[in-house]
Amino acid sequence: MTDRVLVLNCGSSSVKYRLYDGETVRDKGTVERVGEPGGGPADHATAVREILDRLDLGGLVAVGHRVVHGGRKFSQPVLIDDGVFAAIEELVPLAPLHNPANLAGIEVAREALPDMPQIAVFDTAFHHTLPEAAATYAIDRDTAERYGVRRYGFHGTSHAYVSRRTAELLERPYEELNTITLHLGNGASACAVSGGRSVATSMGMSPLEGLVMGTRSGDLDPTVVFHLRREGGLGVDEIDDLLNHRSGLLGLTGVNDMREVLERRAAGDRAAALAFDVYCRRITGYVGAYYALLGRVDAITFTAGVGEHAAPVRAAALAGLDRLGITVDPDRNSGDGDRIISPDGAEVSVCVIDTDEEREIARETRAVVAARG
Numbered sequence: 001m002t003d004r005v006l007v008l009n010c011g012s013s014s015v016k017y018r019l020y021d022g023e024t025v026r027d028k029g030t031v032e033r034v035g036e037p038g039g040g041p042a043d044h045a046t047a048v049r050e051i052l053d054r055l056d057l058g059g060l061v062a063v064g065h066r067v068v069h070g071g072r073k074f075s076q077p078v079l080i081d082d083g084v085f086a087a088i089e090e091l092v093p094l095a096p097l098h099n100p101a102n103l104a105g106i107e108v109a110r111e112a113l114p115d116m117p118q119i120a121v122f123d124t125a126f127h128h129t130l131p132e133a134a135a136t137y138a139i140d141r142d143t144a145e146r147y148g149v150r151r152y153g154f155h156g157t158s159h160a161y162v163s164r165r166t167a168e169l170l171e172r173p174y175e176e177l178n179t180i181t182l183h184l185g186n187g188a189s190a191c192a193v194s195g196g197r198s199v200a201t202s203m204g205m206s207p208l209e210g211l212v213m214g215t216r217s218g219d220l221d222p223t224v225v226f227h228l229r230r231e232g233g234l235g236v237d238e239i240d241d242l243l244n245h246r247s248g249l250l251g252l253t254g255v256n257d258m259r260e261v262l263e264r265r266a267a268g269d270r271a272a273a274l275a276f277d278v279y280c281r282r283i284t285g286y287v288g289a290y291y292a293l294l295g296r297v298d299a300i301t302f303t304a305g306v307g308e309h310a311a312p313v314r315a316a317a318l319a320g321l322d323r324l325g326i327t328v329d330p331d332r333n334s335g336d337g338d339r340i341i342s343p344d345g346a347e348v349s350v351c352v353i354d355t356d357e358e359r360e361i362a363r364e365t366r367a368v369v370a371a372r373g
Helices: 044-054 082-090 099-112 125-129 141-147 156-170 223-230 236-245 248-253 258-266 270-294 304-309 311-317 357-372
Strands: 004-010 015-021 024-031 060-067 118-122 178-184 188-194 197-201 299-303 349-352
Touching: 004 044, 004 099, 004 357, 015 044, 015 357, 024 044, 044 099, 060 099, 060 357, 082 099, 099 118, 118 357, 125 156, 125 197, 156 178, 156 188, 156 197, 156 299, 156 349, 156 357, 178 270, 178 304, 188 270, 197 270, 223 236, 248 258, 248 270, 258 270, 258 304, 270 311, 299 304, 304 311
Parallel strands: 004 060, 060 118, 178 299, 299 349
Antiparallel strands: 004 015, 015 024, 178 188, 188 197
């Protein structure tokens, strides 16, 4: 094949890989518990070496790498050279949990395949179209500029893929569609997409802001941080750990899996019921806010683990929005796969789309290779 692309997605404790021949997945897998005691490979470099050693890479034309944070520098996928690698390293302070893992995968792949084009596809790139009023925090301008304080947004490859796939499902021109995409997984974010451009998104300078997540708090009064430091004596690293790893569904219920939260809620667990309400109420608020910003909404699309599989969440998150033309058909809501779950003739189409970030990375990687000739 002449269109074979390998995608490497190095997360904080895992490496997901997909080998594509055109649109066909030839090989795939996920290496879990990377770097964890008693878990998988010792580090991301070891995991990527093991993956490359076992794959048939004959006919490969490029390797696409997911990179979480591109800062303000990277608004498009780019061919990785020493300068790009160094620039991604400089952005580590903005994504200390993710960019180092991404860099480890890139380094190993460049060493193993020195003549192969390596392409970086950035989670933040899709959100470079945010208006300045959406990206700017109301703090001292000089301080913000000095330390890179602004809204960057994340899950960009997912929001790009899902919004485009929504247009295909509805058989509507992508450039004419206004969509609210809801990526609800262990990490969660909302995005307002107008004509294929991100115009608002819930995650901010980091993936902590916005919706309630598996272990992250989402939106929080900054005074909580000061209060915990002054009154509780918690250090910065302790507060960071609390808000990123011990909050969200986990903090409210002791579990971070929405499936277990739903089971406990059905059994009458009050903590689970409250967590469900907090989770869905936050989504409802963002849908309403983005509806106002867009002025017209053609579709609302749920995706990722919770968005694709938790029918009660979809129903509750959009409950009471009938006056905005937003309704969910209970029978359609209980199905599977890419589909429309709103009633026929609804003013706003409500959809469920299975996200495929790796396929989007492969698509963008091919585009860079093609542009090079």
